[in-house]
Amino acid sequence: MTTSDYIYKLVRVGEILGLKFVLHDQSLPKNVAGRICYRKKTVRINEPCAEDALMIVAHELGHFFHHLRNKDRKIGRDKREISAYLYGWGLLKRIKAPISKEQWIGIHS
Numbered sequence: 001m002t003t004s005d006y007i008y009k010l011v012r013v014g015e016i017l018g019l020k021f022v023l024h025d026q027s028l029p030k031n032v033a034g035r036i037c038y039r040k041k042t043v044r045i046n047e048p049c050a051e052d053a054l055m056i057v058a059h060e061l062g063h064f065f066h067h068l069r070n071k072d073r074k075i076g077r078d079k080r081e082i083s084a085y086l087y088g089w090g091l092l093k094r095i096k097a098p099i100s101k102e103q104w105i106g107i108h109s
């Protein structure tokens with residue numbers, strides 16, 4: 001399995017939930033590696049390193065899982081980021097992605 005295979009595993013999870021993915025979106029600002037739009041149900045990624053892209057996809061999907069469970073609640077940004085961190089890590093573990101906890105923590109610090 002290559003890193004791209006793991007990315008596509010997560011993309012398929014998102015697609016089943018109705019999300020669309022743009023994996024090389026250079027219209028994102030340079031300092032933004034990924035973004036999710038709930039209204040358009042779109043995840044856009046702009047991260048050239050495959051391992052980092054895998055983690056960004058997991059993070060954005062983490063946001064979506066959190067969103068699905070908290071649609072009608074107003075939740076602060078810090079709590080949303082913590083949820084994306086936790087859900088995203090759970091997704092990576094579920095697909096047995098070769099990402100270490102140190103890498104996951106690293107991309108979030």
Ligand SMILES: [Zn+2]
Nearest residue numbers: 059063081084
């Ligand atoms: Zn986030």
